[in-house]
Amino acid sequence: MxxxxxxxxxxxxxxxxxxxxxxxxxxxxxxxxxxxxxxxxxxxxxxxxxxxxxxxxxxxxxxxxxxxxxxxxxxxxxxxxxxxxxxxxxxxxxxxxxxxxxxEVLDVNKIHFILASCDNVSELISNTKVLFDLFRDGHEVKEFEEYFSELAVANRFDTKEVIFIKRLLQVALPEEMRKNICRALFNTHVETTEEEFCDELYxxxxxxxxxxxxxxxxxxxxxxxxxxxxxxxxxxxxxxxxxxxxxxxxxxxxxxxxxxxxxxxxxxxxxxxxxxxxxxxxxxxxxxxxxxxxxxxxxxxxxxxxxxxxxxxxxxxxxxx
Ligand SMILES: [Zn+2]
Incomplete structure (x- = not known):
């Protein structure tokens, strides 16, 4: 053995x-x-x-x-x-x-750097809710609060708020919606262009x-x-x-x-x-x-x-x- x-x-x-x-x-x-x-x-x-x-x-x-x-x-x-x-x-x-x-920067990495660029995770959650409402048309989704109560469970590395953002944007929402929200949050919170960022990251x-x-x-x-x-x-x-x-x-x-x-x-x-x-x-x-x-x-x-x-x-x- x-x-x-x-x-x-x-x-x-x-x-x-x-x-x-x-x-x-x-x-x-x-x-x-x-x-x-x-x-x-x-x-x-x-x-x-x-x-x-x-x-x-x-x-x-x-x-x-x-x-x-x-x-x-x-x-x-x-x-x-x-x-x-x-x-x-x-x-x-x-x-x-x-x-x-x-x-192309993976959404999962965009999320890491959005989180790393934001001091205030509650503010990030409110911004995410605004974008959720903006991009939800044409998608069959639950209410934002329902996602929160389902997904916000801390694990051994992250708080429940951080886990919520990660799960919502990595997997819970339909792919197109996730992409749109990640792109918008990345553009707002991370101060660099995606192409430049890609060259640096990978x-x-x-x-x-x-x-x-x-x-x-x-x-x-x-x-x-x-x-x-x-x-x-x-x-x-x-x-x-x-x-x-x-x-x-x-x-x-x-x-x-x-x-x-x-x-x-x-x-x-x-x-x-x-x-x-x-x-x-x-x-x-x-x-x-x-x-x-x-x-x-x-x-x-x-x-x-x-x-x-x-x-x-x-x-x-x-x-x-
Ligand atoms: Zn991986």
Missing amino acids: SDLTVVMYHYVRPIAKSKYPSIKGLEFDLFKEQVKFIKNNYNPVTIDEVYESFYNGHKLPPHAALMTFDDAYSDHFKYAYPVLKEHGMQGCFYAPAKTIVEK MSQEQLSQMASDGMHIGSHGYNHYWWNKLDSETLNNEIDKSIAFLKAIGAHTENWTACYPYGSSSQEVTDILRGKGCKLAFTTAVDVAKTDVNDPLLIPRLDTNDLPKEATAKTNQWFR
Whole structure:
């Protein structure tokens, strides 16, 4: 039996000194510390070793760890990649292809930066209500207050108001309405144009290609960053095919390819489609240490960076297996 700790990262940047000091992410200095902590206590492994363990029963070293980075932020190229190189570690990077091919900021990222640009979340909720009323024509939607009572439930990272904004604008409303509201809020609250912002936020195709040819692993995170378990099978097939074409275009491996479910959106049907298309490993957002002889290789749980200590010399915690 092999235990595998997969760590998930999103934003990794010098946050305190940045234009968006309240963005939820990992401070770069703490990333460097955490990488040292992992090197001190775990054995970093590559995606090929993980594949061999799931499919051919190869044993992983004790306390094996794999580093994964979601959403193709330029942070990953600028900050994470050089540190991984320095420590001889491989990172697995999951890029929503559309951001790079079409230079469009994902709504989910617009929401993060709208929240980071607003000091007053109640004011943001009132603005959202105004836009909700403005864009609701022609859509079958409930009353704004009903959404609030359904969706405003705090989780381990966010207050109920923040969760409400995220859920309302990421998933609850019809797509066209969500897009319109996100665009309007982004234009009001974030002081930059979408194109400029896109260039700043995401890696370029060249940067991804460079990492792919330099031993880093690049996998599928879909094209549009949709919730995969909410798509009909034709749309999902199309999402996956386009993301594989993108992996080919940047020179990443498309044999034994791997995926990461956007928002952790797995389901039996999604997993079956991925398997049918030759996907070998896929990562969820379920919080756990994986067991390579027990877990489905297409449903590998991960720990969030916040689940592990961020000091090189810290003691290991309950997730150390
Ligand atoms: Zn994502």
